[in-house]
Amino acid sequence: MRTLTTIEQLSTDDILFLVKRARQLKAGSPSQVPPGLVAANLFFEPSTRTKMSFEMAERKVGLTVLPFEAQFSSATKGESLYDTVKTLEAIGVDVLVIRHTDNAYYEPLIGKVKPVIINGGDGTGNHPTQSLLDLMTIMEEFEELEGRTITIVGDLAHSRVARSNVHVLSRLGANLQFVSPPEWQAEFETQASLDDAIEKSDVIMLLRVQHERHQPGQSFTREQYHSQYGLTVERMHAMKDDAIILHPAPFNRGVEIADEVVEGSKSRIFEQMKNGVFMRMAILEYLLKEEA
Numbered sequence: 001m002r003t004l005t006t007i008e009q010l011s012t013d014d015i016l017f018l019v020k021r022a023r024q025l026k027a028g029s030p031s032q033v034p035p036g037l038v039a040a041n042l043f044f045e046p047s048t049r050t051k052m053s054f055e056m057a058e059r060k061v062g063l064t065v066l067p068f069e070a071q072f073s074s075a076t077k078g079e080s081l082y083d084t085v086k087t088l089e090a091i092g093v094d095v096l097v098i099r100h101t102d103n104a105y106y107e108p109l110i111g112k113v114k115p116v117i118i119n120g121g122d123g124t125g126n127h128p129t130q131s132l133l134d135l136m137t138i139m140e141e142f143e144e145l146e147g148r149t150i151t152i153v154g155d156l157a158h159s160r161v162a163r164s165n166v167h168v169l170s171r172l173g174a175n176l177q178f179v180s181p182p183e184w185q186a187e188f189e190t191q192a193s194l195d196d197a198i199e200k201s202d203v204i205m206l207l208r209v210q211h212e213r214h215q216p217g218q219s220f221t222r223e224q225y226h227s228q229y230g231l232t233v234e235r236m237h238a239m240k241d242d243a244i245i246l247h248p249a250p251f252n253r254g255v256e257i258a259d260e261v262v263e264g265s266k267s268r269i270f271e272q273m274k275n276g277v278f279m280r281m282a283i284l285e286y287l288l289k290e291e292a
């Protein structure tokens with residue numbers, strides 16, 4: 001396999017292998033990427049975690065990383081993504097991590113370009129590397145997902161993280177619950193009350209309110225959202241003793257999550273970010289093993 005564009009393209013064995021390998025890398029196992037390969041990270045949408053943790057992972061596995069800034073690239077002169085990728089291929093880039101506003105931006109590239117393509121997020125479509133690092137974080141806590149209840153809370157309609165996670169978590173046997181404002185529930189069957197959902201949950205996975213994808217007038221005040229759908233300190237105290245909190249970040253303190261909860265004992269949010277580096281190392285190793 002030469003690309004990772006959606007989580008659906010991975011078999012369950014691939015997924016479990018990547019989690020195991022990322023945990024080995026986190027424990028200090030040396031990486032096994034052939035020397036002399038070159039990466040570039042093409043982010044046409046803003047990013048802090050995905051871009052920086054890919055760059056960290058690329059350097060840790062020994063890749064040379066070429067800088068690319070979308071706003072100073074010839075994309076601003078109208079060059080297409082396809083022509084940008086063909087250019088980088090001609091220059092000698094072996095692996096491209098791409099984030100783009102268009103859903104499924106990768107389709108015209110697959111089978112037509114030589115570099116390995118890794119999806120760092122496409123519109124409201126997919127965020128496969130986020131799902132894998134979320135899964136790693138959950139498995140560090142519980143090992144098995146079978147019989148565990150995971151509640152995904154928030155802007156389901158506009159979240160690529162929700163879409164990728166629903167697929168992988170249900171494939172591995174978790175019971176999924178959803179809580180969302182009716183306007184943002186999309187195709188998901190939601191629970192009426194966050195308080196009822198919390199009591200049964202082993203994992204509360206919060207989603208960011210995706211303001212940048214909303215039409216004007218489609219939002220709530222911070223206070224309205226927080227009181228109805230936010231993880232308040234009181235709600236955190238109502239969680240099971242061993243239950244944990246995830247959020248892909250960036251998080252809006254005081255909106256999806258109370259300020260005090262972000263770094264509280266149930267939060268694994270910064271562990272998700274740490275795990276992101278090791279998961280991305282495992283993904284690079286997996287995709288590049290046979291390159292040279």
Ligand SMILES: N[C@@H](CC(=O)O)C(=O)O
Binds near residue numbers: 127161207208210250
């Ligand atoms: N950073 C994640 C989640 C978010 O921004 O809400 C994403 O790019 O999808």
Ligand SMILES: NC(=O)OP(=O)(O)O
Binds near residue numbers: 050051
């Ligand atoms: N979680 C995540 O994808 O963060 P960034 O948008 O900062 O990359």
